[in-house]
Amino acid sequence: DAGVIQSPRHEVTEMGQEVTLRCKPISGHNSLFWYRQTMMRGLELLIYFNNNVPIDDSGMPEDRFSAKMPNASFSTLKIQPSEPRDSAVYFCASTLASGGTSTDTQYFGPGTRLTVL
Amino acid sequence: AQSVTQLGSHVSVSEGALVLLRCNYSSSVPPYLFWYVQYPNQGLQLLLKYTSAATLVKGINGFEAEFKKSETSFHLTKPSAHMSDAAEYFCAVTKAAGNKLTFGGGTRVLVKP
Numbered sequence: 001d002a003g004v005i006q007s008p009r010h011e012v013t014e015m016g017q018e019v020t021l022r023c024k025p026i027s028g029h030n031s032l033f034w035y036r037q038t039m040m041r042g043l044e045l046l047i048y049f050n051n052n053v054p055i056d057d058s059g060m061p062e063d064r065f066s067a068k069m070p071n072a073s074f075s076t077l078k079i080q081p082s083e084p085r086d087s088a089v090y091f092c093a094s095t096l097a098s099g100g101t102s103t104d105t106q107y108f109g110p111g112t113r114l115t116v117l
Numbered sequence: 118a119q120s121v122t123q124l125g126s127h128v129s130v131s132e133g134a135l136v137l138l139r140c141n142y143s144s145s146v147p148p149y150l151f152w153y154v155q156y157p158n159q160g161l162q163l164l165l166k167y168t169s170a171a172t173l174v175k176g177i178n179g180f181e182a183e184f185k186k187s188e189t190s191f192h193l194t195k196p197s198a199h200m201s202d203a204a205e206y207f208c209a210v211t212k213a214a215g216n217k218l219t220f221g222g223g224t225r226v227l228v229k230p
Contacts, residue, residue, distance in 0.1 A: 004160070033217065043207065043220040056217060091160055097216070104149060104168060104211075106218060108160035 002026075004109035006092050012115045018080040021112045024073055025094030033106060034067055034077050035091040043091075049075065050097060082116045089113050119144045119210050123221035131229050136195040138224050140182075140208030143189060150191040151209040151218065152182055161207065167191060178202070203228045 005024040013019055025032050033048040047057040049069045057067070064083070069075040079086055093106040124139040142148060149168050153161040165176025172184045178201075182193045191208060208221040 042222050045217050045219075048217050093161075105151075105163050105166060108153075108162070110160045 004092055004094055004107055006090075006109035006112050008112060009110060010113045010115075012117065013082055014117050015083055016081040017116075018078065019082045019086075019114060019116075021077040021090050021092075021114070023075045023077070023092030023109060025075070025092070026107055027073070029094035029096050029107075030072065031095045031097040032069060032075050033093040033095075034075070035093065035108075036088045037091060037111070038088045046077070046090075079114075082114075084116045087114055087116050119148065119212060119219045121208050121210050121219055121221035123206075123208050123224050125224055126222060127225045127227065129227045129229060130198045132200055133197050136180075136193075136198045136202060136226065138193040138206050138208075138226070140191045140193065140221060141189055142191060142208075142210045144210055144212060148210045148212060150182075150184060151211075152176065152180070152191075152193050153207045153209060153220075154178075155205045155207065155223075157204070164193070164206070198226075198228050200228050200230065202226060 007022045031050045034046040035043050037043045046059045047067045052069045067077045089111045091108050091111045093108045095106045120143050122141045130136055151166045152164040154164050155161050164180050165174045167174050167184045175181045180195045182191050184191050205223045205225045207223045209218040211218050
């Protein structure tokens with residue numbers, strides 16, 4: 001299994017530009033999570049999907065952030081316009097959540113390091 | 118609401134010495150508890166998890182953790198530290214399988230030769 005795949009691994013952009021981060025979850029998993037990691041705030045959950053439907057987006061910082069999951073094998077996190085304070089490592093994770101038979105373990109991708117100048 | 122507190126943002130141990138990382142949680146329901154490890158420039162990797170079965174949980178790389186409900190703790194230990202254990206360790210809690218994780222602040226472990 002290839003694991004969770006994220007692209008790009010590194011992104012450097014200028015303030016005001018649009019940034020799109022991509023994630024391919026593990027095949028067969030039905031829940032997907034986007035996290036952000038910074039020195040100041042640690043690991044924060046931004047949003048998660050179950051069966052491609054957003055379940056909880058309370059962690060999304062503001063309207064500049066949006067996330068989609070058009071199908072079970074792909075998700076995007078978009079920031080428009082980007083700001084320097086968005087600089088962080090963004091992780092995607094997936095799991096199989098199916099009640100009593102859930103594996104309940106989230107598998108993380110390698111992350112995307114975003115730098116907004 | 119759930120929360121996790123990791124005592125000590127940095128821990129330094131000598132190679133061969135005991136590793137002890139502390140985690141306390143607060144949860145209104147019986148929790149699922151996890152320890153993840155993050156090596157430099159990598160994603161998080163599961164070390165072990167507690168899901169209401171045995172209270173002493175053994176994980177990978179010789180780590181184990183004990184769930185103590187009376188102390189609301191889930192401390193991580195390893196009897197003998199190895200240089201390869203240098204990493205950042207995160208304790209996390211969720212109230213339901215497959216649900217969102219709440220992470221502690223992390224503890225960075227330095228292993229001295």
